[in-house]
Amino acid sequence: MSTSDSDPGALPAISSPGLVGRERELGALKAALCDPSAVVLVEGEAGIGKSRLLQELLAAHTPTSEQVLLAACPAVRQPFTLGPMVDAIRSATEDVARLGLSDLAGVLRPLFPEWASVLPPTPDPPEDAAAARHRLFRAIEEILERLEIRLLAVEDVHWADEATLEFLLFLTSRPGQRISLLVSYRPEDVAPDSLLLRLSSRQAAGGARLRLSLEALDVPGTAGMVSSMLGGEQVSDEFATFLHDRTDGLPLAIEESVRLMWNRSGLTRRDGSWGRHRLSEIDVPPTVRDAVLERSARLGPAALSALHAVAVLTGPSPEGTVIEVMTPGDDPASRLAGLAEAVDSRLLREDPKGLVSFRHMLACRAVYESLPGPQRRALHLRAARVLEGVVPPPVARLAHHFREAGDTTQWCRYAECSAELALASGDDATVIGLVHDLLTNADLPPADVLRLTGKVPFCLLSGHERYRELMDALRLVLDTGGPTRSEAGEIRFHVARLLQQMELFEESRIEMERALPDLGHDPAKAARAMIFLGLPYGTTTPAAEHLRWLRRVSRAPISMAPGDRMSIRVGRASALLVLGEEEGWAEAALVGDDAPTTAERQQIMTGQLNIGHMALVWGRYPEARRALTVATGLADRYQYRKLHRMGQVTLAQLDWLTGDWDGLADRAASLAGDEELLQPVSRLAAAMVTGLLSVARGDLDSADDCLRLVLEQADRHGGAEYSIEPAGALAGLRLGAGRIDDALRLTDEPIRFLERKGTWIWATGLAPVRCEALVMAGRDNEARDLADALAAGLRDRRAPGPHAALSTCRAILARSEGDHLGAAALFARAAEAWQAISGPYDALLSRERQAGCLLRADRSDEALPVLTETFQGLSALGARGDAERVMRTLRASGVGVKRPSWHGGRRSYGNELSPRELDVVRLLVGGRTNREIAGVLILSPKTVARHVEGAMRKLEVSSRTALAVKVVEAGVVADSPADARR
Template identity: 35%
Template sequence: MVRMAGRPLSETVPSSLVSVRTPTPVLAGRDEEIATLARISGERPAVLLIEGEAGIGKTRLVAALLRRHEFDGVRVLTGSCPPLREPFPYGPILDALRTVTGQPVGALSPVTGVLRPLLPEISDLLPPAPEPMAEPAAQRHRQFRAVRELLEACGPTVLVLEDLQWADENTKDLLAFLVAKPPRRLTLLLTYRAGQTGAALGVPLRAADSVPVATLHLGPLDTEAVGTVATDVLGLSRIDDEFVRVLHQHTAGIPQVVTETLRAVRDLGFSGAAPSPQVLDRIAVPVLLRESAVERLGVLSEPAARLVRAAAVLGTPGESSLFGMIAGLRGARLSSALSEAVNGGLLGEADRGRYAFRHTLARRAVYEATSAPERQPLHANALRALANVVPPPYADLARHARAGGLPDQWQRYGEAAADRAIELGETALAIDTLQALLEQGKLAESDVERLATKLSKIALRGLRSDVSATLERVLAERTLSQTMRGTIRLNLGLLLVRRAGELGRARLEVEKAIDELSDRPELAARGINLLAMPIDGLMPLSWHEQWGERAREVYERLDDPELRLALTGDRIACRAHIGDGSAWTEFERLPEAGRTVAERVQLARLWCNLADAQSWIGHHGRADRLLRDGMVQANSTGALFTIELARGTRLRLDWLTGNWTGLAETGETLRRRYPDLGPVTAEAALVLGGLAAVRGEFSEAERYLAETSVHAPEHGVVPVVLAAAGMLARVRLGAGDIAAACAIVDSGMTSVRCKGVWVWAAELIPVAAEAYAAAGRWDAAETLVDEFTRGIDGRDAPVAAAALAAAKAVLLVARGKHADAGADFAEVAKAYANLPMPYAAAWAKERAALSRLACGDSAATAELGEVAEVYARLGATRDAGRCRHALREHGAWTPSPRGRRGYGTQLSPREREVARMLAAGRTNKEIAEGLFLSPRTVEQHVAKVLRKLGARSRTEVVWLEADSPTCSPEAV
């Protein structure tokens, strides 16, 4: 905050600053503080003090302040204090005054000549040097007066002195002299490390009552500000809240640490795509931070350095006595070492009586700078120091035992830590611990069975693809009992089914495990239940229903509440997926809370799986509510896999319901974060393909849609495959390739006929009818409509009903029955709007308007214009262009209801569309086709884009377009 001395200050200043070093410097979140300081500076003389710890952004704030218009025409003199062992007398002030040369100054009295020996660079501005005075104190006073008079002669001036914590005593005395009676038109702007006011000024600050003195205390960034920095450095429009939370925790919100950490993340290849929080554990400590920590460590005494190393080994905040036990220090030596470590900026008080490193990366830097021979006994000391803590910190005890070279204690504490983590829903910690224990290779067979079984079970909540390799090694290399082997193999199969391309192998493992557990049906139940779920692959629904019957038989013999709940939840979700309306009734009878963490995990799974089912059959409101509740429950229980599945469902639900802002970035994040997580990456690719298609980026759309298993449906998630087939067929129709569109439709229809779940074909059927009609395959078109009609009869699937009506209307258009088609499409539009599916509704309204126009109803042009605006607001630029092209053909196109406007140096909305397509590498021909413009018009737009962005060629737009000025969303 800003404090004022000398006069009241009405404004108060928040204690956080956003400061980030990027190719284009950015300072955000401090407008009020900067404006306040600028106003105070205008009331010269004034003294502005900026206080903050290292890396907090003091220099950046000064630079931003001095760029304001209030400082136009004001002379700025700058000096700084380097961290020298023996600072130069008056060093920063003399460095600042040397820059007076070349700028006019007022009349100077003879006393300023005393500065000639100190400032030879401006000797031509100074009068002759007077005779030196015999008394050193008098001579010093004369020098002080000379500096003040020179500053007075400079006129309106800002004297900036940075890092005053390293200033020499002479500089501090001179500053005290200037502050006591500053030149009339001078602003003193001083920066120094937090908590070091005395070191900065040497004496208490005493200014005249008429001189405003403002102190700005810069605090760390809050979580929101860290998110702002992250989006800027990584080049994103949206970023994951959990990543921002962990980043803030990792860096303590210190701007320099935040920025350096994000640069390290960006260097791993995450620029342009939001990374996961886990990546922060993989990055190396940035060089600047490592050197800073090691430099601070190097100037400490041996006891203080040992204490800091002990704190790094401990890894958590602790009391001084605990640090002392680990470092072998006590009494006065401990107190002295702690004070030195705190004053040196390496440790700080985390809370009352407990100390810690300022941020995680500082601790890591010190830990990595400590040699292994020195770390091992410190870990052993930490283990002894924590052994009697109640309740036992098992995770910490296991870590110290392992690093301290004590394997027996590591195994004991490690298993206890894993059990505690499972109980608390800390899934990642449990997996890490159990996997590490199993991979050490020194366990008895009984220990392997027990630990591997625990790992295989808890891994089902997690997201670790490497666990399957660990379990496979256990099965291949260790002698296990048949029951334990079957249990581990079953869970391995349940893990493999999540991975793209592993469906066949997963089912083989599950069936083998069911045989191994033939005498333990309660253990085989999850495997039987998996085979009953029809959503993956092309095995017919009847095959899954046979396994479903076996699952119901096993269910009746189960006593375990969690397992009964798991089977019940999966049965409900599966029935909902195929359009069985009774599933929702059964769901509403279930309890809303579980008694144990395991039961709550199953309820979270049910809510999220049922949300997925409801989104596919068209109950989008239900899906939205289930997702919100399910993700809260999943987060609270550590059900990480369920969370990611739910994020995939949320992504697709946002696509269907028209919430497209930031959708591409979110989709890329999901696609890149867990590339082995087949169900999630498929849904992300589906949405990214859809977004590319509606923008007219057909090659991009094909690339994304190929990742959905649309060309290998036997390995894919069937609803995703069929939706992707519908999108891909529409892309190929849009490109005029009717034969290719029919080929993908044929493949999709083969899949749906094989599977036998027709409600999943809702996004394929209308475009299939269009493709077959365009090819003149009328029998095929009529057949698919008849089959779809029978397939969805009696099913609870509102989207399928809308799709059937749409397909019938498409065939009416193809047969030239435009009046009937127009009326039917209008009803289809209402049906889609009620779901809601705004893009599908706009498509139906467009078809209705075109049908009316074909009947000679010119009034339909108004409706077509409205549809173009809906498409444009959604971001469906190709569809908007198609409507506008149709309006131009009917002589009814008006660019904007508000009329054209001039955009000056900013890009117009149409130019931004062109710029984005240029940045994606599109040719003029592809842009013209995507936006339904003439090649000549596109050439003009490209020329304007290059000129406005200052790009020398179209390839430069790749990085320039993202930084272009924001424009109005009006259509052009």
């Protein structure tokens, strides 16, 4: 190097940087933690300085070191359940007996087997997973209290397992909690469905709350940081700008670049300031990776081996573990010297407990990714062999290392152990993740595939892609030709189940028909397959053939596991009700309201959801509400989010039918836009409610738009059953506008489907519209045949809704024949049937038709009171469009009525964004086009454009970009998930 105003060799010693540009954040942290129950969140990208800020805080924090518990979340693919808390507590105490724990601590035995001799006995297992989790969390909280912990600091929470996140949520929600919580995380690594988002949005229970977002340093901050590394020497503005431009002000990149320049003797002093030789000619490494790899290349072989070992181990590890994982060629003393050299290089650090790790995770990744594949696999295998000797074995880390080593057998073994521990803690999400990873990424023999697949609760999976990945993995096993005939049958059985969950009903049925002949070795699966084939979804097969399958199931042996027995009972009850068979209700009565095992409980929830939906189809609304209340209550209690959301969809449909419309439009819109938990057909059911509400309120253009899109997507995604209701609703709307041909066209195929299938129980919303369209087209004989077919199909079934529809069809025919009084009586009968099951809207529409027939029969003295009551009922309900139509009839008959205030109608949001506008804007912020938003929310692009224009007008902006910026800055909606993770 050269100097102009100092002696050669006057390069100052390099040191760790001081805390620069974080004075405000450090002061805010200290102030917040003065509150004994504060919740502090520190977020920022990798290398931004979160850990350094935390170190400075802890160094200055007023409680003694014993009152602070520091936990770290390792960057492993499948984190061990509650691993960060377990490791931190282990390091905080060696003598657990002195804590005087209560009997509750017995639940900690699976997590701390080495303490088994001093922990209380394991208590009896609770009735459900939620209770098990809650008890476990209380036990951990008790340990923290006995250790007199005042501050729990958890680093890198973006890598935490779900149970750890749930514990943090539990801790922050406890009234009177005296433990402050500080967590750090990278927003870019937070999954869209992570519970961390709930933690970051929840208000602390009575304590202070602080959320800090660390930003990159500016040019002066960069200069200050470099200066702190050079003993306080001044840094030139030119060099600071140069360095800032090439590091974007990221503290880690700045630090590593300066260290590399120091190692190369590339610094020089000019005019009293430190800078680089010939800035235009000597590059500063553009990435931290380049800096780390060049620094590591200067180390000796043993030190480099230490770096490789720590990179593979990832998280803080004991010296002994690192030395054992290092390349085995050197003797232990040489390896120890190499580790010391690596620590001295400041690429690694050693904490007071002797745990070694990289100073920065980016440096760890740089070294790890530089390893050739064979060397990386060998290191993972050594790490796994070393960790197998640890007591208790860290099963999640072992699964990770064997996975990366390519040892599928051991990976599968330890991943299953992790899954079992997660199940014991009620952590279903971790179970699904572990098994899903194995099935989709491991080349397992068929027997292992089947065993693991049996652990996956398919009904809890969410997201179309996850189903597709699992199905592809199962089909790949079939394609290899390896499975035996019975194994192939079981795999096809599971593929069929996945296809059904994806609502691909025809494909699902084909796969199950292929599977059934090979399931003779497993009577329970064979019976479930027959139940599956007894379901009529997605096929035109006559109902009689489905019933033959169900009759065979009734003769199946009953000596099987409770979960299988419940599955068969639920499936048979559901299928019989879908087919319109009265005996299905006797089966449904046996399903029950809860069960002691997880498998039975999941079947009961599914069964009650099916029963609730079919009770709605049959018009048995009180029974529907009871079943849906049971199902959603169980799903909420045991935290089955997808099943709970599905129940909410059917409850929205029920609320529409029973006139409980308060807030229904917003709820239905939210459900229709839920891509995370709901499959397309379920979302369409919610969108259907939105369209029907628009019809009732007189917004006919929006209603037509919505119902048309629902019908199109029902035809595309679901079986013919799912097109019946939207076809009937859209046909009724078109018929009201005088478009008879449209109504006939829309109802042609659905009616033919019901005729072929014989499932007339589904015809409630379709048959009357079709009948009236035929009469208006002069095709009375076809209308009469339709009514007769409906009557034959219903026979003596206790189905108030379809029977009311039959009365309506008979009334339409009587009216067309000129028998107005007979028609009035039949419409009245339909109204009474609807009223008896708490269906006010359909009852009022039937009353309106009854009054119309009485007017045609010159019985205005009878008709007008009925019309007046109908007008009042529709007005109270909020059915503006229908009420205005009745009002016009009354006025034409000389009855003066006042226009109501429509307090039950759509809320006016003024200058606030409506819920639907908020849905649109959220997706717009995520970068979606109008057409993409339309697909998600089941709207037309034209309607989406109207909502965007309305939002822009209310917020006084003139472009989509300005709208996105304004709503994010104002906190109206969160930034897009993609942006939130950057």
